[in-house]
Amino acid sequence: MSDEEELDLNSLDDEELVQQMHDDLYDGLKEEVEEGVNILLSRGWLPYRVLTEALVEGMRIVGVDFRDGILFVPEVLLAANSMKAGMTILRPLLAETGAPRLGKMVIGTVKGDIHDIGKNLVAMMMEGAGFEVINIGINNPVENYLEAIEEHDPDILGMSALLTTTMPYMKVVIDTMKEKGIRDDYVVLVGGAPLNEEFATAIGADAYCRDAAVAVETAKEFMVRKHNQMAAV
Numbered sequence: 001m002s003d004e005e006e007l008d009l010n011s012l013d014d015e016e017l018v019q020q021m022h023d024d025l026y027d028g029l030k031e032e033v034e035e036g037v038n039i040l041l042s043r044g045w046l047p048y049r050v051l052t053e054a055l056v057e058g059m060r061i062v063g064v065d066f067r068d069g070i071l072f073v074p075e076v077l078l079a080a081n082s083m084k085a086g087m088t089i090l091r092p093l094l095a096e097t098g099a100p101r102l103g104k105m106v107i108g109t110v111k112g113d114i115h116d117i118g119k120n121l122v123a124m125m126m127e128g129a130g131f132e133v134i135n136i137g138i139n140n141p142v143e144n145y146l147e148a149i150e151e152h153d154p155d156i157l158g159m160s161a162l163l164t165t166t167m168p169y170m171k172v173v174i175d176t177m178k179e180k181g182i183r184d185d186y187v188v189l190v191g192g193a194p195l196n197e198e199f200a201t202a203i204g205a206d207a208y209c210r211d212a213a214v215a216v217e218t219a220k221e222f223m224v225r226k227h228n229q230m231a232a233v
């Protein structure tokens, strides 16, 4: 097909369109992804199905190739932006049609650290998986986390750090929570490239999440445990 000859997404059947949307997400083609979302909705797809089968699955493929060094940060950013654009269309519809809400998470990058690509991916994947996510951004002092916890009463607190100089700040947040007697009221998940499980254990977090997919799985596991505990009381 020549460059000028545009693919008419409307001409594809559902399966081909979803496949094309995975490719468009991979290539960071925001407008095409938006168009694909709108077409599937107009064909009667439930927003949650569009989210999981077209966007989340597409992003999963991006994540795998990023992990394997096939895609790099600029491409992942473009893909993430395209996913965001698709989610912007779906978010209000999901609220209406009641995608299952698995739990609530507050997430932010710690003080001194402005890296947010990974954190935003985690936030998006968590939303995609059915969590309500309050993303408090970057460079968060402990006060911001405490305020967000008080205001939103989440199940999970997520912290991100990408620098070896800022990762110790996670312990400051957890220690402050302990001092205030609220540490055990929340599941604390941490992530970021320089972290590992030993570090997470040492600072008193509940778990280290290697990537966004692990964050989603870990969060789900903790929610199951929480529900089981509540059922046992």
Ligand code: B1M
Pocket (backbone or CB within 6 Å): 073, 076, 107, 112, 113, 114, 115, 116, 117, 118, 119, 121, 122, 157, 158, 159, 160, 161, 162, 163, 164, 165, 189, 190, 191, 192, 193, 194, 209, 210, 211, 212, 213, 215
């Ligand atoms: Co910066 N930077 N950077 N940087 N930067 C790193 C982290 C670095 C490793 C690069 C290097 O030297 N090789 C290095 C840190 C070295 C160290 O600490 N030992 C570094 C440095 C030194 C710096 C500056 C100090 C540079 C300078 O100014 N001299 C400066 C610091 C600024 C600051 O924060 N105060 C700086 C600045 C920047 C940019 C602004 C240019 C940009 C950030 C843009 C942005 O985020 N909006 C940037 C970038 C892009 C990087 C690299 C290249 C890529 C990070 C990234 O986005 N990865 C990075 C090198 C690298 O990691 N390869 C680097 C992609 C992202 C999808 O992965 O963030 O790991 P990641 O997130 C993953 C997992 O870690 C996990 O899931 C995510 C998705 O799968 N995860 C979580 C992350 N957070 C989680 C939270 C959770 C769960 C899982 O909560 C539950």
